[in-house]
Amino acid sequence: MSAIEQTYIAEPAWPVRAWQSMKRRVGWLGLLATGIVVIAAVPLLFVLYSSSQLSMAGWQSLWSERLPDLLWNTLSLAVLVAIGSFILGVSSAWLIARREFVGRQLAVWLMVLPLTIPTYVFAHIYTIMFEEDGWIGSTWQAVFGNAVAIPDLYSVGGVTFILSIAGFSYVFLLVRSALEHSNPSLEEAARIQGLSPMQVFWRVNLPLLRPAIAAGLALVVLHVLSDFGAVSMLRYQTFTLSIYLQMEGRFDYQGAAGLSLVLVFLSLSFLVLERYSRRRQRYYATGTQQRRAALRSATTFEQCMIWGWLGLITLFAFLLPLAWMLDWSWQAWQDDVLDATFWGYVSNSLIVAAAAATIAIIAAFPVAFFHTRKRSTLSASYIQLSSIGFVLPGPVIALGILSFILVVLSPLYGGMTALLMALVIRFLPLALQSQEASLQHLTPSIEQAGRILGAGPLENLRRVVLPMISNGMIVAWVLVFIDALKELPATLILRPTGFDTLPVRIWIEASEESLELAAPAALMLVVGTLPALWLMMRKNRQAGSAG
């Protein structure tokens, strides 16, 4: 009897053994993290599987006919937008972080507010304004007459313009925060040695800012690579648009997957390059420094110059689009077209974005926590794998999720599961980044102290860990909320039947050229994002003054 029992215990089936050894090695937390990473990797698996179905001839025709143009279009756009965002973001951050002038706080807000406007709204509004009877078009002709043609937005220049004003805020945020925390004595020393302010900027600030600039530009470039809305409205063939067209127009999912694979490779090598380029660039603040840089007050002339430049940026990046939205929304209000259905779109959008943000921060927590505790190759690779949402285009994520749900979880199809899953996977990297950052402050000894004082793992989590990272969690929630609220391509494909959100309506109304309906929807997106943005800015400042 006992012999039988023994053999039974000694020989469990292999999945059980694998499970046990896995559990022993990574613990419950690790298992949870593994589960989440596997789900996050579903779209990547889909791409790998579908592109493996692509025949040699298929690859060859992609390679010879499409890739050269697509590579050139996509890369040149990424470089141009990076330059545009660099100029706008770094200049505004430096002025605001180093000069005291009237309305400085307002200026900070004005530089961040463009984040509330999605790229497809920018594209839609500006294509209308640049028409001959549009605001900019008619002004242009009044100034230049017919001799100089109105700039054509349906060009690489136009797309660069749109994506730069839509994306420079990321650079601004990171560079400003770096400038505010950088050691002012370095600049002062350089000044004493006789460098002009310009020289100080180029030879002291800029090298010190390289990590922040690189991180900001990386965000911008990733947004360019995955942008769908603006490029499809302006018909500029990048990878993402081409992948979408390949799927949609030709039903060629394998070709689309093949293109996606190239795009993933491109984005990943870009990320690796970015990390490699600043691998040795860590600038440590020496212990004694906690003094903030003294802001030099600007002379009246400088104030005019500063506001002239910042005003120009904000005019195009926020005020003009806002004015346009208000104008047409007022029209819509007067025409009484904003009925219950419209407010239904608003609440749909808010519910979806809030749910996606909540699930995303909860899903990100085990992965981030696992990495902070273990710091192993496995945990690091988990972080990388969870970032897949950033490098795959939205339509491809949507398609991967759709196929997965239909095959594996088909009873859940038709509800919100598919949509929420896609949004969470898409924005998991955002949630991860901010949580990871705040978890780094959590030294193991703090947790151990809690355990010694008799708190169980759950109580420890509730009373020690979560309160300590609550700021990071809130920032993460807000970031995901903002992006989920604006998300277009995955929502277009995965929304339940008859379920329209604001981005979907903007897309439909814009293609039907009914401006009275697109404008209020866009305006509601901006309004819906504002509280979230306010919360984030407040938390940022708290974190700033605490650190």
Added chain:
Amino acid sequence: MKTKLFRGLIGLLLTSIFASAYTTAVHASELVVYSGRKDKFIKPLIEKFTADTGIKVILHSAKSTALLNKLRIEGERTSADLFISNDAGNLQTGSQLGLFAPINDKIVSVIPTNLRAEDNSWVGLSARARVLVVNKNAKDLGFVTSVFDLADQRLKDRIAITHSSNGSFIAGVTVYQMSMGDAFVADWLKGMKDNAGDKLFSKHSKIVKAVAQGKKDIGLVNHYYIYRHLAKHPDAPIRILLPDQDKKQIGVAWNVAGVAISKYSKKKLLAEKLVGYFVAAEGQQQFAGVNNEYPAREGIQAAAEVPAAGSYKVADVPMAELGKRRIETLNLLDKVGMP
């Protein structure tokens, strides 16, 4: 603070679970329509159908091609009962992918056979003509009688055409391909590309506007865009030019908007009721009328300002071909490098 955050998290989690459990419950008596037609053209008709019959309809709008993809991937799990598209090419493609069920012959027999699928898996509801819009004050346009004249060097920088990703443009090219052969059409496309220069149009409405303002002399559009512009600007100096009317010429290219019933619909009888509503005399008048299109059903007249159907020559191409040959057309456009 600590417990507040914890509680808040749990609250949010519950909300999200609630939200994810939420499904748009589709009742037995409701029809789901995947529609690629403009909301404002289809909504009034659907609302009237609901008022008349008490059958509720959920309208799921998006681009036709995107909806076709959705139908294809969803397969038998789709909640769609009907599919409406503005392009026979899409309808036929869906039919060839086996996504549609044949509609009862009694219902669709009022529509001419060349405006529906051979197996009745889709049926055309309204037709649009590819025509030329001409600025009345433009000079030296007397020689233009055909769409193929748009490639003539005399029209350098004077023509307005859409991007080649436009569904109506693609469908038109298919008709020309079938009538004139690939090599001829490829040359024609190249010539047009030269003549159009950098400036291609994203929308047909903008073409008509450009011609009306005299920025361009002539444009290739669907006929109803001309009348839409004239309704707003009655004095606009534009007129319609029906191309290819000579005996040896091919005639005007037509395309139809139409409807199909999903193969996996569990409410086929209800769905056929809606199709019946669309093809009835009154429904036809409305479906086509809101957009100045030609009712597909014979004997129903289009709006008075539109050249009457039958008064001019139409290219002899069954609409189903627009789907059968779509990939060939896309390949040709790619080969020519049409932007």
